[in-house]
Amino acid sequence: MMTMVGFKILALLAAMAVARHPPARVQSNTSGIATQDFIQKVNHTVDAGSATFKQRYQLITQHFEPGGPILFVQSAEAGMPPINSSDFVDYAPKLGALVAMLEHRYFGDFRHGSYPLHYNPMNVSNETFDALTLDNVLQDGVNFVNWIKKTVLGASNSKVIYGGSSYGGFLAVSARIRYPETFWGAIASSPALNSFGPLSSNQFKFDSAKWASQVYNDVSKDASSKIKTSMLTFKKCLADNTCDTTIPDLNICKNSTSLGYERLYKAVLHTYLAISKFNYPWVEKYPTANPLSDLIQQTQSAKTVGEVLRIPLLAASWANSTTACIDSFNGNISKASQGNIASSQPAWMAITCGYYPINDRSIPADNLLPEAYARGTVDLCSNPAWEGVDYGRENEYFRQKYAITSDILDATERLLIVQNKYDRTAAIGCGAEGDEAADGRGMFFFSLISFLTYCRVNADLRCLDPRSGRLSWRILRSGLAGATRRIPALQC
Structure with missing residues (x-):
């Protein structure tokens, strides 16, 4: 039987599927939330040295309840945007969640960033990015969320959901597949998987x-x-x-x-x-x-x-x-x-x-x-x-290398890949609308998304808790009874 917390989180995944595309990306941080430094290893390999660098992050803990989920975003393609530009912030109060954003290594602005020692974005050499590998980037996220679990009271058993779009969506998919014990679920908007x-x-x-x-x-x-x-x-x-x-x-x-x-x-x-x-x-x-x-x-x-x-x-x-x-x-x-x-x-x-x-x-x-x-x-x-x-290798080689072939994605639980309309034009890899629905994959999410969308758009009283006036997770669970089987990845 799925727990209430687990169901809430799954509902979040569905709600995110009907959310708007991420807002404008900016270089400066204007959220009013303190930006802090996390001491991160330059290389995460077993035989790596002890060199470290300061990786910037922001946390929103005001809505967090003990045992609530950790909603994690690793900024990608640019410096860290304001944390309150993430859709995750909208869902934190409902879920009692902690929202965490970690800046991608080697990104920032001209004055500050998550830069290893002596890195200058205005003067790079052929050797500058030796430590910029996918393994290091993903391990940055693992170390960071594990640190949160150890240092934030009540977070030791929290489930972590990784979110991202475009290249960040690719990171979310990769993290869920490579580190399933760390990342309980993932929401990937418009990841290029082909x-x-x-x-x-x-x-x-x-x-x-x-x-x-x-x-x-x-x-x-x-x-x-x-x-x-x-x-x-x-x-x-x-x-x-x-x-x-x-x-x-x-x-x-x-x-x-x-x-x-x-x-x-x-x-x-x-x-x-x-x-x-x-x-x-x-x-x-x-x-x-x-x-x-x-x-x-x-x-x-x-x-x-x-x-x-x-x-x-x-x-x-x-x-x-x-x-x-x-x-x-x-x-x-x-x-x-x-x-x-x-x-x-x-x-x-x-x-x-x-x-x-x-x-x-x-x-x-x-x-x-x-x-x-x-x-x-x-x-x-x-x-x-x-x-x-x-x-210079072929497309299928990379799909195999990164374990993002269709059969692996379909077998991965709690992985939501959203690609539709504007989302889909930013991604590469999905077919025409309806291709994925034809064989039944992701039908649970189609049902849940439809129900949530109906409730949100029409404000139907049957969807609301009469005491709080908010969406009732109890009613949602009752209305979708029997649908809590293993959730396949929703790809399109």
């Missing part, structure tokens, strides 16, 4: 671009048509060296003519991709609250190719005026042109080269965006010296 490696034989390499194209088409076919026509025009004039006359109303600044148009083309391309995946304001990426809606609305009003292309460029550069000239030297445009959708920090490229070579760059013919990286190998790593020994 499309590994630079090889042309990668059959999943177009999935990300296909979903991005579908997002735009679903929202507005008119805007999608304008974007497609404008990008094809931009690509052709770039090849013909005629952009000055073909799209004069792009209106680039005079000081930018020396750089040509290639940087601007790449910035537009990557901004379109980013907006389709991350529809929320993101520092250095897009300033408005709802980037996709904003871009679509402006595109529908645009009359020329130049007007269409100016929209993502002005947004990416955070221009204050819609009539401003486009400055190719703008720092944000420069970053966008490099495809740094996830992170502009050097550690992210080291991760891509070293153990997480995901190809989400390839674009097929007949896509919303012009064909790119469709033939031959794709250069995912900008520094060959950082490449892992198996960097």
Whole structure:
């Protein structure tokens, strides 16, 4: 018989499946929660030395009740965001949970970060990231949550749930599979579990671009048509060296003519991709609250190719005026042109080269965006010296190596993988909607999610405890009696 605590936690997993995508990612911490340092080993191997570094973390313990769960997030791809930007904070009061966030090693900001001794993100060498391995990253989380259990009164027997999205979702899946005794459950939003490696034989390499194209088409076919026509025009004039006359109303600044148009083309391309995946304001990426809606609305009003292309460029550069000239030297445009959708920090490229070579760059013919990286190998790593020994292997090799094949995921209990709509465009690996439901996998969660969604949206009194007015876990448990068998991983 499943305990009430266990059922509450499972309900949390389901509730998270209908939660919104994580909020804007920022470099500075504005949560008001104290940031502290955890003394972490530089290397966790048995024969490693005693070297340590300070790894930043935040805790929220105000809602914690003895024996309550530990909701754990390891920030990924960027420095540690405010802990109260995590969806876990919303569920802590209901679950009597402790919320913990640990900054990923080698990430931070220009002043502070979880950096080993002498690390300088502005001056890295080929040997800088020797300790940046998947094993070390996962073991950082293990050591940290075990320390919490030992030091927080009442937490010694707490169940730990690992949460994350994108690369952080991959970490959550890996942690649940590799360290099941430490991490009781995991919630992975949009983890890329396919499309590994630079090889042309990668059959999943177009999935990300296909979903991005579908997002735009679903929202507005008119805007999608304008974007497609404008990008094809931009690509052709770039090849013909005629952009000055073909799209004069792009209106680039005079000081930018020396750089040509290639940087601007790449910035537009990557901004379109980013907006389709991350529809929320993101520092250095897009300033408005709802980037996709904003871009679509402006595109529908645009009359020329130049007007269409100016929209993502002005947004990416955070221009204050819609009539401003486009400055190719703008720092944000420069970053966008490099495809740094996830992170502009050097550690992210080291991760891509070293153990997480995901190809989400390839674009097929007949896509919303012009064909790119469709033939031959794709250069995912900008520094060959950082490449892992198996960097050039095929996709299936990595799936086997990381134990993330479908059969293993399906056999893993208390693992929730959420990929749908915006979530799914940020991930690679799931098929069309309904593929997973066809064979019955994850049906318990479908039922639980549906019930929770109905209660939350309709505020149905049958779902509420008459005394507290809150969702009744007793009623939930009663309504789903008999469904508490082994819970398979929900993949799509």
